[in-house]
Amino acid sequence: MARKPSKPHPGARDKATAQALVRWFKANAREMPWRPRPLGIKRDPYVVLVSEIMLQQTQVSRVAPAFERFIARFPTIESLANAPEPDILALWSGLGYYRRAKMLHAAAQAVVSDHAGTMPSTSHALKGLPGVGAYTAAAVASLAFHEPTAMVDGNVTRVLLRFDARRAGASDPKAIAWARSRADALIRHAGPTPAPTLAGEALMELGATVCTPRSPRCDVCPLRTWCVARATGLTDTIPTPKRTKQTPTVRAVSIVLEDHAGRVAIETRPAKGMWASMVQAPTIEWADDSRDATDVAREALALGPSAKLRERERFTHQTTHRRFEFTVLTVRVTDRMKRSIERQRPGLSWATREAIAGMGVSSVQARVLLNGH
DNA sequence: AAGCCGGGGGG
DNA sequence: CCCCCAGGCTT
Numbered sequence: 001m002a003r004k005p006s007k008p009h010p011g012a013r014d015k016a017t018a019q020a021l022v023r024w025f026k027a028n029a030r031e032m033p034w035r036p037r038p039l040g041i042k043r044d045p046y047v048v049l050v051s052e053i054m055l056q057q058t059q060v061s062r063v064a065p066a067f068e069r070f071i072a073r074f075p076t077i078e079s080l081a082n083a084p085e086p087d088i089l090a091l092w093s094g095l096g097y098y099r100r101a102k103m104l105h106a107a108a109q110a111v112v113s114d115h116a117g118t119m120p121s122t123s124h125a126l127k128g129l130p131g132v133g134a135y136t137a138a139a140v141a142s143l144a145f146h147e148p149t150a151m152v153d154g155n156v157t158r159v160l161l162r163f164d165a166r167r168a169g170a171s172d173p174k175a176i177a178w179a180r181s182r183a184d185a186l187i188r189h190a191g192p193t194p195a196p197t198l199a200g201e202a203l204m205e206l207g208a209t210v211c212t213p214r215s216p217r218c219d220v221c222p223l224r225t226w227c228v229a230r231a232t233g234l235t236d237t238i239p240t241p242k243r244t245k246q247t248p249t250v251r252a253v254s255i256v257l258e259d260h261a262g263r264v265a266i267e268t269r270p271a272k273g274m275w276a277s278m279v280q281a282p283t284i285e286w287a288d289d290s291r292d293a294t295d296v297a298r299e300a301l302a303l304g305p306s307a308k309l310r311e312r313e314r315f316t317h318q319t320t321h322r323r324f325e326f327t328v329l330t331v332r333v334t335d336r337m338k339r340s341i342e343r344q345r346p347g348l349s350w351a352t353r354e355a356i357a358g359m360g361v362s363s364v365q366a367r368v369l370l371n372g373h
Numbered sequence: 374a375a376g377c378c379g380g381g382g383g384g
Numbered sequence: 385c386c387c388c389c390a391g392g393c394t395t
Binding site: 053056057058059097099100103130131132133134135136153154155170171213214241242244318320 | 386387388389390391392393
């Protein structure tokens with residue numbers, strides 16, 4: 001009998017896609033300190049946890065050196081659980097979102113106290129750890145235990161929205177939920193273990209290096225023959241843009257107080273909020289733009305007329321929800337002034353720049369205290 | 374559902 | 385230089 005050209009089997013597109021992903025990944029996976037060779041062997045779950053928490057909101061190039069320092073200093077989950085928080089924050093310096101470091105510490109302590117020091121092996125159990133949400137739980141379960149669960153971050157959501165040409169925002173919770181089930185289904189077509197894990201890693205790598213937010217390199221994409229956005233010219237309009245946010249401006253003055261021995265004054269920020277628990281030069285923030293930084297500083301530290309404040313620099317520092325206008329003042333202090341300032345500013349202490357470089361310091365305070373690292 | 378948390382890279 | 389990005393917790 002005459003056969004019509006066979007219609008593609010449902011799932012055939014997914015199977016071809018998943019296999020193409022694995023092939024492409026084996027040929028194009030970047031070297032990373034946390035990515036052991038050969039690809040597809042089970043990884044140390046503690047090492048995966050550290051690297052994935054660091055990689056939340058942070059780019060690979062920033063994480064790589066910090067990761068190596070961190071693992072060298074805290075090679076096991078017990079060593080991390082037993083460490084003082086300031087030591088952990090010190091190794092998190094410059095990475096931002098410092099609450100992640102506190103929650104990683106809490107997660108290590110939870111593994112030691114609630115799981116006898118052994119990392120949980122399922123994404124469901126992992127989600128019970130502090131700081132471990134759907135993405136990180138899937139990453140540890142997939143990379144360390146070969147659970148066939150897809151890691152869905154912003155990159156993967158973008159790849160899949162384009163692949164199926166769904167017009168949605170990449171941070172829309174509904175779109176993320178859809179992408180999770182879509183990715184799970186897709187990677188399970190890749191073949192027997194560890195193929196689903198490799199396909200999942202491939203989706204992440206593809207989003208990071210090829211299916212980028214702007215100017216995606218569709219010409220070299222392993223999914224180009226099946227991608228609906230490419231076929232319909234929608235690549236540049238998916239994901240849909242999110243509305244922009246207005247950020248208030250905050251003025252800040254940091255005072256670099258230096259004594260005769262070359263030590264400078266430092267204090268620790270509150271345990272919650274911006275730059276939580278990080279070390280800084282005495283810093284005052286205010287919103288009223290009519291006030292002068294030098295006046296604010298003089299008043300806050302109760303500096304007398306003999307204290308010579310010099311303005312070293314002004315710069316702006318943008319964060320997600322605030323725009324800071326920093327003024328940096330320097331002043332040499334006598335022993336008499338030190339005692340007066342210490343009474344005015346409880347919790348203040350004195351340290352050499354060398355010592356401060358080994359503490360938890362934000363990027364902006366590294367600029368203030370250490371001339372930028 | 375919306376807001377909070379840093380920092381760097383790309384156009 | 386402005387614009388963009390994004391996981392998990394808290395409210």
